[in-house]
Amino acid sequence: MAKIEEILKNHDLRITQIRVDILNYFLKDKSNALTHANLEQQFGKKHDRVTIYRTLNSFLENGLVHKIADDSGVAKFAVCQHGSSKHKHDEQHIHFKCKKCKRIECLHHTSIPSLILPTNYKIETVNLLIEGICGICNTKAT
Amino acid sequence: MAKIEEILKNHDLRITQIRVDILNYFLKDKSNALTHANLEQQFGKKHDRVTIYRTLNSFLENGLVHKIADDSGVAKFAVCQHGSSKHKHDEQHIHFKCKKCKRIECLHHTSIPSLILPTNYKIETVNLLIEGICGICNTKAT
DNA sequence: CAACTTTATGCAACTAAATTGCAAGAAAAA
């Protein structure tokens, strides 16, 4: 069985054309976040708009991708790092949004420092989005 | 001149009824974030839906409020701490979203630790959203 | 592998959030 199909299986997802296509597209650049619009542009002729939404949602529910919080109002998704089970939680990591190229990427190798909150606050998830200029844009500066 | 009106002036905003109303409402609980829907519920009879959007946007542009990134797709706003000029940047702070009461609040007294990013990455803004159970909900637990 | 069960897909319609254009009205400036 091809690698892609194994990944889908491991996340309790049926193997269908659109899922293979979209997962492949995500895996081309693992740290890059994608929107529904990005995928519609890529696959809009081959697959239905609504099916793309539903694919993203099932990927999300089954822990294959995670949703990235940003203030644009458009949902962005990126593949989770762990290759296998849907139950294993993705390590928390930083998201970086470049103001120049607009790309959002996951910085998997940069850890989130521990935080001290007021008494009685219970932390469940930490969502850290940094905006600035990414390495690529910064080297080929104006 | 009343305090509210001074604040508007200091942010280069004309004094109008809706702006006074909305700013007052924000200031009732300075650390609480509000959505357009919250404000529409409060002021929908007195003021137009679109005007509420525009009020939020001018508050945002003139640095009176900031927009909070979260994954819900609905824009949330909270007043900035500094009372005065629109040019003074708001100190960066943590946002906390309670999974029980759904409230988003600004933790102004909890600072963001410094972060080390990969080479050539330039940080401009840090957006830190923590989800969990807030102090109030946690003490009156189930 | 045929029949069956379950889940996914495509299409149309719909909802929700936010924006735009424009004429009229209100604030601030001259």
Added chain:
DNA sequence: TTTTTCTTGCAATTTAGTTGCATAAAGTTG
């Protein structure tokens, strides 16, 4: 108080996402 500039209200539109339902495909079982 007149003029200029900005703000408001209304209608229409755009954009993002969801829902219902009939059909089709995937996986399962005898």
